[in-house]
Amino acid sequence: MNTPVMNTPALPGPLADNPRLERWVTFPAPGKVIVGTGRVELGQGVLTAMTQIAADELDVAMERITIRSGDTEFTPNEGYTAGSQSIQFGGVAMRQACADVRSLFIDQAARVLGCKTSELSICDGGILHNGVPTGQDYWTLAGAVDLAAEATGGGKRKTVADFNVIGRSSARLDLPAKIFGAAVFIHDLVLDGMLHARVVRQPNRGATIDAIDERAIKRAAKAPVEFVRNGNFLAIVGADETAVDLAGAAAAKYVIWQHVETPTPLQAEASWLRQRPVIDRIIGAPEPADPQGRVRFESTYTRGYLAHASISPSCGLALYHDGRLTVWTHCQGVFPLRAALARTLSLDASAITVHHVQGSGCYGHNGADDAAADAAIIAMKMPGVPIRVRWRREEEFVYEPKSPAMVVKVRALLDDAGKPADWSAEIWSGTHNYRPGAGGNLLGAQALPNPPPEPPPGDVPESHGGGATRNGEPLYDIAHKRIIHHLVTETPVRTSALRGLGAMPNVFAIECAIDELAERAGQDPVQYRLSITVDPRARAVIEKVAAMAGWEAGESGGAGRGRGIAFARYKSRAAYAAVVVALDVEETIRLRHVWCATDAGLVVNPDGVINQLEGGIIQSASWVLKEQVRFDDGVSSFDWETYPVLKFSEVPEIDIALINTKDEVPLGVGEVTAGPTAAAIGNAVSHALGARIRDLPLTRERIMATLLKE
Amino acid sequence: MTKKYEFTVNGRPVSVSLDNEEAPLLNVLRNNLGLMGTRFGCGLEQCGCCMVLIDGAPEKSCSKPVWSIIGKSVTTVEGLGTPEHPHPLQQAFIDEQAGQCGYCLAGILISAQALLARNPSPTRSEIAQALDDNICRCGSHNRIIRAIEKAAARMGAGAIS
Numbered sequence: 001m002n003t004p005v006m007n008t009p010a011l012p013g014p015l016a017d018n019p020r021l022e023r024w025v026t027f028p029a030p031g032k033v034i035v036g037t038g039r040v041e042l043g044q045g046v047l048t049a050m051t052q053i054a055a056d057e058l059d060v061a062m063e064r065i066t067i068r069s070g071d072t073e074f075t076p077n078e079g080y081t082a083g084s085q086s087i088q089f090g091g092v093a094m095r096q097a098c099a100d101v102r103s104l105f106i107d108q109a110a111r112v113l114g115c116k117t118s119e120l121s122i123c124d125g126g127i128l129h130n131g132v133p134t135g136q137d138y139w140t141l142a143g144a145v146d147l148a149a150e151a152t153g154g155g156k157r158k159t160v161a162d163f164n165v166i167g168r169s170s171a172r173l174d175l176p177a178k179i180f181g182a183a184v185f186i187h188d189l190v191l192d193g194m195l196h197a198r199v200v201r202q203p204n205r206g207a208t209i210d211a212i213d214e215r216a217i218k219r220a221a222k223a224p225v226e227f228v229r230n231g232n233f234l235a236i237v238g239a240d241e242t243a244v245d246l247a248g249a250a251a252a253k254y255v256i257w258q259h260v261e262t263p264t265p266l267q268a269e270a271s272w273l274r275q276r277p278v279i280d281r282i283i284g285a286p287e288p289a290d291p292q293g294r295v296r297f298e299s300t301y302t303r304g305y306l307a308h309a310s311i312s313p314s315c316g317l318a319l320y321h322d323g324r325l326t327v328w329t330h331c332q333g334v335f336p337l338r339a340a341l342a343r344t345l346s347l348d349a350s351a352i353t354v355h356h357v358q359g360s361g362c363y364g365h366n367g368a369d370d371a372a373a374d375a376a377i378i379a380m381k382m383p384g385v386p387i388r389v390r391w392r393r394e395e396e397f398v399y400e401p402k403s404p405a406m407v408v409k410v411r412a413l414l415d416d417a418g419k420p421a422d423w424s425a426e427i428w429s430g431t432h433n434y435r436p437g438a439g440g441n442l443l444g445a446q447a448l449p450n451p452p453p454e455p456p457p458g459d460v461p462e463s464h465g466g467g468a469t470r471n472g473e474p475l476y477d478i479a480h481k482r483i484i485h486h487l488v489t490e491t492p493v494r495t496s497a498l499r500g501l502g503a504m505p506n507v508f509a510i511e512c513a514i515d516e517l518a519e520r521a522g523q524d525p526v527q528y529r530l531s532i533t534v535d536p537r538a539r540a541v542i543e544k545v546a547a548m549a550g551w552e553a554g555e556s557g558g559a560g561r562g563r564g565i566a567f568a569r570y571k572s573r574a575a576y577a578a579v580v581v582a583l584d585v586e587e588t589i590r591l592r593h594v595w596c597a598t599d600a601g602l603v604v605n606p607d608g609v610i611n612q613l614e615g616g617i618i619q620s621a622s623w624v625l626k627e628q629v630r631f632d633d634g635v636s637s638f639d640w641e642t643y644p645v646l647k648f649s650e651v652p653e654i655d656i657a658l659i660n661t662k663d664e665v666p667l668g669v670g671e672v673t674a675g676p677t678a679a680a681i682g683n684a685v686s687h688a689l690g691a692r693i694r695d696l697p698l699t700r701e702r703i704m705a706t707l708l709k710e
Numbered sequence: 711m712t713k714k715y716e717f718t719v720n721g722r723p724v725s726v727s728l729d730n731e732e733a734p735l736l737n738v739l740r741n742n743l744g745l746m747g748t749r750f751g752c753g754l755e756q757c758g759c760c761m762v763l764i765d766g767a768p769e770k771s772c773s774k775p776v777w778s779i780i781g782k783s784v785t786t787v788e789g790l791g792t793p794e795h796p797h798p799l800q801q802a803f804i805d806e807q808a809g810q811c812g813y814c815l816a817g818i819l820i821s822a823q824a825l826l827a828r829n830p831s832p833t834r835s836e837i838a839q840a841l842d843d844n845i846c847r848c849g850s851h852n853r854i855i856r857a858i859e860k861a862a863a864r865m866g867a868g869a870i871s
Contacts, residue, residue: 042811043810043811043812043813043848044810044811044848045810171804171807172807172809174812175803175804175807175809175812176793176804178809178812178813178815178816179800179803179804179809179812179815179819180747180787180788180791180792180793180796180800181745181746181747181748181786181787181788181816182746182747183746183747184812185746185749185813187746187749187750188740188746190744222729222730222732223729223730240729240730240741241737241741242730242732242733242734242737243729243730245737245753246730309847310847311751311757311759311811311813311814311845311846311847311848312749312750312751312759312813313750313751313752358811359811359813360811360813360814360847361810361811361813361847361848363847390750392753393751393752393753393754393756607807608807611807611810611850611853612810614849614850614852614853615810615848615849615850616849617849618849618851619847619848619849639752639754639756640752640754640756640757640845641756645845645847646851647838647842647845648837648838648839648841648842648844648846648851648854648855649835649838649839649841649842651838651849651851651852653852654852
């Protein structure tokens with residue numbers, strides 16, 4: 001009765017990479033289930049959704065499940081928790097792993113009970129025979145089922161109609177502890193004999209320490225502190241956190257650096273990228289040299305550098321003891337960090353354990369990996385002593401990897417009806433991927449003796465959704481489309497992944513251009529979009545959001561009041577979102593209301609998805625209205641006054657609709673609204689002013705300049 | 711030189727010995743008293759993660775020297791309620807699922823408590839204004855405002871009955 005190999009379905013990627021079932025599910029004690037996931041909680045509720053998935057496929061109550069996540073000792077290696085892929089890929093892997101486990105137990109129960117598997121079912125972990133409890137359950141059978149076995153994909157995953165937990169809103173499992181002020185964050189972790197540390201940051205790669213006034217720094221600390229130095233990596237360590245803070249602040253004055261490079265105000269502008277060395281590629285057929293008599297449209301859009309601006313500065317802990325390094329981190333990928341630490345510290349990866357502990361929301365590659373590396377570098381110099389590094393606020397702003405500035409030039413050839421027949425997006429950008437897992441250097445490593453070489457320039461490949469090219473191609477029905485990508489090989493600051501990567505600037509450019517084309521064609525923006533859209537799921541979100549917002553074709557704007565629409569399918573292959581924004585513009589922009597319709601396929605936790613979509617909309621609105629990292633004799637956006645974000649009183653009301661939530665494939669939503677929100681704001685501002693601003697952020701200065709020009 | 715500092719935290723008298731009288735209250739709460747609910751966000755009094763009540767008034771604790779607290783009464787998020795006996799605000803935050811990463815929530819709950827103490831039935835706009843000293847980076851603002859409205863309504867109803 002062996003199943004022929006040919007009939008075995010292919011395992012979902014993360015399960016194929018981690019086939020041992022015990023990495024995914026174990027039954028440690030009566031009534032208890034431990035579920036492992038390589039995905040980590042970044043504050044968006046992924047572990048609640050994973051628990052729902054496991055509960056449904058195993059047929060146990062959620063309360064029985066303890067979830068273990070992001071731990072090199074225990075959990076599957078799923079790379080990074082990023083790119084809105086956790087549920088789409090990690091969730092499907094979890095479903096299959098649980099289905100395989102459930103199937104092994106049903107087989108074992110049939111043997112024990114001497115009945116057919118088809119007569120058995122499971123209810124909250126108990127085995128039922130024709131609906132009647134048998135006294136057997138996961139825990140009575142656990143001794144006879146070998147979960148060290150590899151997944152086969154043979155367990156049948158539930159169908160949508162059979163879901164009991166998936167698809168129903170579940171309260172976030174992690175929220176109560178945070179609301180009652182429990183010690184849940186990495187910042188709250190206290191290890192026996194732990195010392196606090198602050199790093200005296202090397203201003204840039206290649207900068208060297210010229211002089212240290214140790215006495216002045218120690219005096220400022222007002223309690224004992226020590227220095228730990230390795231090359232140009234310098235840290236201050238002590239038992240009293242206040243003392244290391246004071247010493248760290250004093251070090252800015254009392255440590256003198258040479259070979260310091262400071263980015264200039266000009267370099268903060270996206271337009272600066274146009275004159276830089278680049279690596280060029282064309283994705284798609286070459287652009288026609290001659291417009292062949294057709295009208296040519298061209299427009300250029302830009303966005304400056306952005307900070308992740310996590311609410312908590314990064315933190316990392318490390319202990320080096322008996323040749324083993326243990327690291328606690330809030331980074332997005334514990335396995336890639338382990339590999340990067342191994343190369344940085346010349347340790348074998350098997351001698352390093354990395355545990356994930358929650359931090360604040362990161363929205364991408366912030367300082368988390370680097371803070372962990374800082375702790376590890378110090379710990380290696382102080383064997384046996386647990387080290388806790390917590391970055392200063394200004395350290396996070398100045399040294400976290402930034403989202404790169406981008407220039408996006410759109411060119412289109414228009415047919416007689418004013419619709420695009422040929423479309424080019426020409427993109428200038430630094431990399432969106434300097435993650436340790438992509439060969440990027442950990443910040444502290446740059447200060448060590450013989451710093452590792454810089455990796456060759458590169459970006460996220462299109463097979464992974466692209467970096468600067470992400471969403472660079474519109475989903476619309478246009479006969480010829482291409483991306484011309486200029487990868488700027490050197491930027492004034494480190495650049496890496498922020499929520500959506502290139503999708504936000506690209507969708508801003510595309511969707512503003514589409515509005516400009518609609519206007520030229522004398523058509524309503526909603527109608528124009530629908531006239532070049534066949535994909536029914538795309539049409540559905542556009543039509544839905546227009547209905548929600550009470551969109552009326554031809555509604556006139558001006559007098560400072562406007563509304564705009566935008567649409568995108570994230571990565572052109574994930575979730576769909578359309579957004580309408582209503583706003584007022586005087587000297588500044590006042591958002592009144594945002595409506596959003598999203599098709600994310602199968603939704604595991606509807607309220608969790610809505611929460612993430614709201615968050616994506618608000619964060620994107622903040623980027624568009626306020627955010628740009630400024631340079632002036634170095635990074636001059638170093639706190640919440642020099643890098644303001646949207647405040648409570650500036651947040652609009654938001655309405656969200658989820659459609660097509662019963663589709664088989666779930667699609668992540670963390671990033672889907674970033675582009676459409678940005679472009680809908682841009683289009684609404686244009687509608688309100690009767691003039692278009694093509695450069696982000698939409699600051700007061702830019703609005704005033706545009707008004708004066710009109 | 712080590713000195714003793716005495717004040718009240720969440721209704722209980724405490725006494726801590728410190729070398730540095732400039733030590734911020736936040737560090738004392740977290741590192742000396744083990745109360746981790748009050749979070750470090752910026753150390754610059756800009757983000758509100760470290761908000762506590764001092765004699766009932768909302769104050770940022772990250773730069774508040776411990777000497778200035780002597781004899782005063784401090785309330786932290788741990789003093790609002792417990793999972794067994796949640797404060798109406800905490801219950802409303804759970805009901806509304808008001809939060810994403812949750813790092814800002816302790817400070818926001820404290821700001822909200824201070825607001826409701828002086829204005830038991832605030833409008834949406836008054837709530838938003840009162841929270842402008844608190845930064846939420848995840849974008850949970852609307853849920854947080856709804857939760858505070860809900861708590862205010864429940865507390866108001868409770869006061870009447």
